Amino acid sequence: MGEVTDVVGEWVAFLSRYCRRELAEIEREFPFKRSLYIDYQTLQASGRSGLRLADEMIDRPGKATGDIRDALRQVSIIGEDKIGRINIRFHHIDRITGIRDIRAYHITRFVSVKGIIRKTTEVRPRIIEAVFQCPGCGATVTLAQGYGTFEEPENCPNPECNRRKLKLIPGKSRFVDSQKVRIQESPEGLRGGERPQTLDVEMTDDLTGMIAPGDRVVLNGVLRSKQRVNYGTKSTLFDIYLDCSSAEAPEREYEEVNISEEDEAAIRALSREAALYPMITGSIAPSIYGNLEVKEAIALQLFGGVAKDLPDGSRLRGDIHMLLVGDPGIAKSQMLRYVVQLSPRGVYTSGKSSTSAGLTATAVKDDFGDGSWTLEAGALVLADMGVAAVDEMDKMAKEDRSALHEAMEQQTISIAKAGMTATLRSRCALLGAANPKLGRFDAFVPIAEQINMPPSLLSRFDLIFIMTDTPDKARDTAIAEHIVKAHRVGELILQASAGPLSEGHAELLAAESVAVEPPIAPEVLRKYVAYAKRNINPLITDGAKEMLIAYYLRLRGLADDNKPVPVTARQLEALIRLGEASARIRLSPFVEARDAERVIKIVDTCLRQVAYD
Ligand code: ADP
Ligand code: MG
Numbered sequence: 216m217g218e219v220t221d222v223v224g225e226w227v228a229f230l231s232r233y234c235r236r237e238l239a240e241i242e243r244e245f246p247f248k249r250s251l252y253i254d255y256q257t258l259q260a261s262g263r264s265g266l267r268l269a270d271e272m273i274d275r276p277g278k279a280t281g282d283i284r285d286a287l288r289q290v291s292i293i294g295e296d297k298i299g300r301i302n303i304r305f306h307h308i309d310r311i312t313g314i315r316d317i318r319a320y321h322i323t324r325f326v327s328v329k330g331i332i333r334k335t336t337e338v339r340p341r342i343i344e345a346v347f348q349c350p351g352c353g354a355t356v357t358l359a360q361g362y363g364t365f366e367e368p369e370n371c372p373n374p375e376c377n378r379r380k381l382k383l384i385p386g387k388s389r390f391v392d393s394q395k396v397r398i399q400e401s402p403e404g405l406r407g408g409e410r411p412q413t414l415d416v417e418m419t420d421d422l423t424g425m426i427a428p429g430d431r432v433v434l435n436g437v438l439r440s441k442q443r444v445n446y447g448t449k450s451t452l453f454d455i456y457l458d459c460s461s462a463e464a465p466e467r468e469y470e471e472v473n474i475s476e477e478d479e480a481a482i483r484a485l486s487r488e489a490a491l492y493p494m495i496t497g498s499i500a501p502s503i504y505g506n507l508e509v510k511e512a513i514a515l516q517l518f519g520g521v522a523k524d525l526p527d528g529s530r531l532r533g534d535i536h537m538l539l540v541g542d543p544g545i546a547k548s549q550m551l552r553y554v555v556q557l558s559p560r561g562v563y564t565s566g567k568s569s570t571s572a573g574l575t576a577t578a579v580k581d582d583f584g585d586g587s588w589t590l591e592a593g594a595l596v597l598a599d600m601g602v603a604a605v606d607e608m609d610k611m612a613k614e615d616r617s618a619l620h621e622a623m624e625q626q627t628i629s630i631a632k633a634g635m636t637a638t639l640r641s642r643c644a645l646l647g648a649a650n651p652k653l654g655r656f657d658a659f660v661p662i663a664e665q666i667n668m669p670p671s672l673l674s675r676f677d678l679i680f681i682m683t684d685t686p687d688k689a690r691d692t693a694i695a696e697h698i699v700k701a702h703r704v705g706e707l708i709l710q711a712s713a714g715p716l717s718e719g720h721a722e723l724l725a726a727e728s729v730a731v732e733p734p735i736a737p738e739v740l741r742k743y744v745a746y747a748k749r750n751i752n753p754l755i756t757d758g759a760k761e762m763l764i765a766y767y768l769r770l771r772g773l774a775d776d777n778k779p780v781p782v783t784a785r786q787l788e789a790l791i792r793l794g795e796a797s798a799r800i801r802l803s804p805f806v807e808a809r810d811a812e813r814v815i816k817i818v819d820t821c822l823r824q825v826a827y828d
Pocket of ligand 1: 543548
């Protein structure tokens with residue numbers, strides 16, 4: 216008998232101690248405020264009974280919610296009439312379950328998942344309590360409605376009448392706002408090449424309309440199941456969804472690359488290396504020979520410039536957009552894939568094979584929303600705060616091409632279709648690759664024509680590299696040697712995993728891997744980039760300012776109106792962003808003359824190919 220505990224009494228004690236103020240607010244402001252939020256961490260820390268209540272909340276959330284309502288009647292801060300109508304929500308749960316780890320065990324239990332919102336539907340009323348009336352005798356029946364199929368009474372409850380086909384009375388029924396969303400595992404948690412998994416979520420009442428595709432969130436709720444129906448027959452398989460209890464912003468450590476104190480010390484030490492820049496450039500796609508300017512530019516892109524909000528409310532982007540145009544087979548795609556692994560939030564996609572959401576975002580009426588409009592985030596939204604690598608950009612859809620103008624400059628994507636209007640954020644650096652239409656790049660035809668992109672779009676790239684593949688004996692030999700080396704190293708690593716290598720092979724591996732091994736390991740570089748972006752916002756010194764302005768004025772003078780890429784103020788902004796990135800690489804708070812020199816050299820290489828001779 217000693218086992219019996221007064222759970223409701225324990226909830227009464229907890230609520231009177233920790234939730235008085237919130238309850239008073241609900242009583243005062245109902246129905247505007249109609250959700251009671253119970254802080255899981257506070258509950259867990261509130262002594263022995265709190266720990267037990269917290270466990271019960273996770274394992275039997277349905278019972279816990281009922282107990283809390285009973286307890287609220289005893290606490291009597293909220294009027295009896297409102298207790299049944301408020302939402303009991305839980306938040307600040309410290310245990311996150313991976314979306315891919317959700318199993319049958321979790322059904323009816325409370326789980327917390329984190330990720331990025333991929334789709335949202337419109338907010339629509341959903342019936343939760345349906346009132347039916349008999350057209351014969353006027354008797355009424357009330358049926359509670361779950362998620363999914365609509366339940367109707369078979370016949371009139373009045374035994375004398377017993378008529379079939381009762382009428383729904385919407386005016387007497389109860390509705391709740393409802394919205395369906397799909398959350399996807401965040402890309403940074405995935406190992407290369409893994410497909411992100413998703414979970415569908417039902418949001419109701421005051422949770423609706425709060426989140427948009429692309430948002431990074433933690434969602435807490437009860438995992439529920441719904442039986443599949445195939446052509447009218449019930450299946451033994453069930454689908455799962457999260458009945459959302461609360462949504463919150465992820466904590467930083469969950470959200471981004473975790474940097475420990477030792478990491479920080481190592482990063483600081485690395486930043487003082489004399490050969491820092493070649494080390495970083497050398498760590499970008501080391502299995503690809505040459506292309507040093509492109510790699511250096513990619514390094515700058517990874518670090519990025521500083522995004523600024525100006526006093527007049529405008530915002531200047533810090534992200535550096537880059538385009539690689541060139542002949543097939545010169546490692547453009549390889550480079551893109553590599554960058555995605557180095558960026559703390561990298562997304563790789565192809566203009567051709569993109570998902571239905573494309574590069575930006577789409578609004579469609581589909582099965583997901585049971586016929587409601589659904590807004591789905593595309594690659595540039597999913598890569599918010601990271602790098603979006605878009606291969607085969609020349610093959611992208613027409614709608615994407617027009618949406619890209621806004622996405623690249625304002626870094627937002629506006630959708631206005633049917634009843635849905637939304638502005639999604641796409642604060643990412645775009646690394647595009649394009650193949651010329653005719654297979655090979657023709658130096659005498661403007662690039663806009665060759666890659667199917669209007670000059671207005673081309674001018675939004677900070678850097679455009681033309682990569683041509685002209686046979687050159689010395690270079691071809693070097694590339695060939697390098698490729699064979701990379702293959703040999705790969706083969707030897709494979710053999711070494713099966714058993715010890717012979718002495719000759721071990722020596723060969725040591726000698727050859729020098730050429731294809733990154734001087735800075737990818738995990739370390741990822742942290743380095745995240746650290747620099749988080750902590751370093753360099754300021755332009757007077758010396759650097761003068762150099763950049765002088766170069767820009769010289770460019771304006773050289774500009775040739777017949778060239779496809781006009782020299783405009785955009786190039787000056789590009790120079791500033793690149794200069795900031797260059798300073799960030801060595802964790803410097805100032806953009807100095809040496810940074811200006813470095814970026815002028817890179818910009819000049821690019822512009823010479825596209826803007827002037
Ligand atoms: P693209 O996307 O430009 O058409 P890919 O990235 O698919 O080309 O590259 C084709 C292949 O050629 C890849 O396997 C790549 O590793 C190899 N390759 C091309 N150029 C080089 C190079 N400079 N060094 C090493 N490998 C290269
Ligand atoms: Mg390719």
